[in-house]
Amino acid sequence: MTQRKGEKPTISIQEHMAIDVCPGPIQPIKQISDYFPRYPRGLPPAAPQQAGHAGPPSPALSTSTSTSAASSTAESERPNEDKPERAGASASSSQASRRDEEPDVEGYDSDESTTLGTLEFSLQYDQENNALNCTINKAKGLKPMDHNGLSDPYVKLHLLPGASKANKLRTKTLHNTLNPVWSETLTYYGITDEDMVRKTLRISVCDEDKFRHNEFIGETRIPLKKLKPNQIKNFNNCLEKQLPVNKTEDKSLEERGRIMISLKYNTLKSCLVVGIIRCAHLAAMDANGFSDPYVKTYLKPDENKKSKHKTAVKKKTLNPEFNEEFCYDIKYADLTKKTLEVTVWDYDIGKSNDFIGGVSLGINANGERLKHWFDCLKNKDKKIERWHTLTNELPGSLND
Numbered sequence: 001m002t003q004r005k006g007e008k009p010t011i012s013i014q015e016h017m018a019i020d021v022c023p024g025p026i027q028p029i030k031q032i033s034d035y036f037p038r039y040p041r042g043l044p045p046a047a048p049q050q051a052g053h054a055g056p057p058s059p060a061l062s063t064s065t066s067t068s069a070a071s072s073t074a075e076s077e078r079p080n081e082d083k084p085e086r087a088g089a090s091a092s093s094s095q096a097s098r099r100d101e102e103p104d105v106e107g108y109d110s111d112e113s114t115t116l117g118t119l120e121f122s123l124q125y126d127q128e129n130n131a132l133n134c135t136i137n138k139a140k141g142l143k144p145m146d147h148n149g150l151s152d153p154y155v156k157l158h159l160l161p162g163a164s165k166a167n168k169l170r171t172k173t174l175h176n177t178l179n180p181v182w183s184e185t186l187t188y189y190g191i192t193d194e195d196m197v198r199k200t201l202r203i204s205v206c207d208e209d210k211f212r213h214n215e216f217i218g219e220t221r222i223p224l225k226k227l228k229p230n231q232i233k234n235f236n237n238c239l240e241k242q243l244p245v246n247k248t249e250d251k252s253l254e255e256r257g258r259i260m261i262s263l264k265y266n267t268l269k270s271c272l273v274v275g276i277i278r279c280a281h282l283a284a285m286d287a288n289g290f291s292d293p294y295v296k297t298y299l300k301p302d303e304n305k306k307s308k309h310k311t312a313v314k315k316k317t318l319n320p321e322f323n324e325e326f327c328y329d330i331k332y333a334d335l336t337k338k339t340l341e342v343t344v345w346d347y348d349i350g351k352s353n354d355f356i357g358g359v360s361l362g363i364n365a366n367g368e369r370l371k372h373w374f375d376c377l378k379n380k381d382k383k384i385e386r387w388h389t390l391t392n393e394l395p396g397s398l399n400d
Contacts, residue, residue, distance in 0.1 A: 116218035116239035117142035127229040132188040138181040145207035158202040162255035166283040189280040190258030190387035256357030256390040257282035263376035264383040282318040285346035290316040292347040341395040357390025
């Protein structure tokens with residue numbers, strides 16, 4: 001190819017790419033492991049010769065020593081950049097003296113729960129009033145959840161199994177802090193001795209967000225059987241990651257609140273007196289976060305369909321007090337053949353009322369419900385009061 005005087009040489013795109021891609025010999029890319037080589041655990045990087053060792057060195061050792069000395073002298077003239085493994089050997093020798101002082105990072109499993117924070121609280125089971133008092137004191141070192149390096153924490157409580165919105169309690173929210181102090185007491189009413197044996201209290205710490213879903217920080221769980229009646233027990237627990245919920249739990253037994261019922265058989269009037277005293281922690285059925293509850297009772301089997309009784313409606317409350325009594329004319333001997341069905345409903349105007357929860361007491365019941373019925377039969381003319389758990393299971397085939 002001829003080139004005229006004054007013209008710039010033309011280079012094809014293939015030649016241009018070849019020049020850019022291959023400017024010279026390709027050097028290996030150095031890695032950090034080249035400078036800090038790892039040795040198998042339990043093996044020292046080198047076996048130093050003991051001081052004061054008597055006797056001449058062995059021929060093999062002297063030969064290898066002289067050979068390594070010669071090679072080190074020859075390679076000392078080369079820059080360490082070309083031999084990163086040599087630089088790593090010199091660096092590892094300086095670290096060998098500190099190996100015994102530093103913890104083994106490989107052998108330490110980091111526990112992320114230590115970075116979630118701690119929660120200080122106390123629990124007390126008031127056996128006489130069937131109440132569980134939960135005092136949330138404070139938290140320390142919570143995990144930051146917001147962009148400003150802080151959180152807006154609050155605490156919520158659930159009783160397991162059967163967790164639902166009906167048995168959720170929560171504290172107020174404290175803003176922009178990792179060490180909140182609540183000093184709040186939250187109380188569960190209607191807690192029975194049976195609950196204390198089989199229930200677990202789940203305490204969760206969450207971060208409140210105005211424009212997004214609230215974020216989970218950590219939790220701790222306390223089996224209620226650890227508590228002694230009428231004694232305060234203090235806790236200072238590290239928060240843990242969210243534990244999985246048992247999916248095998250029967251969904252039909254979701255708790256919808258508690259109800260206090262009294263039973264008394266009046267021998268003078270030969271009637272069963274059923275008292276609807278109060279409800280606690282009812283499920284919210286309306287958009288305003290409340291319900292308009294009332295209670296219905298049936299004594300089954302009811303051939304004449306005249307056993308239905310209904311309380312008054314209490315507006316906008318999840319903890320209504322009724323204090324109403326109903327009488328069922330029945331012979332004492334026939335009580336062993338009867339079942340008392342109690343249902344709680346939410347009153348709605350212009351549409352069908354919503355079922356909140358129900359419970360059945362009688363000879364075919366079990367647990368506290370069966371015990372309550374037997375206590376009524378054994379103690380004539382004595383009012384027996386008990387708390388019972390409402391579930392979303394509709395007793396029998398009742399319709400409103």
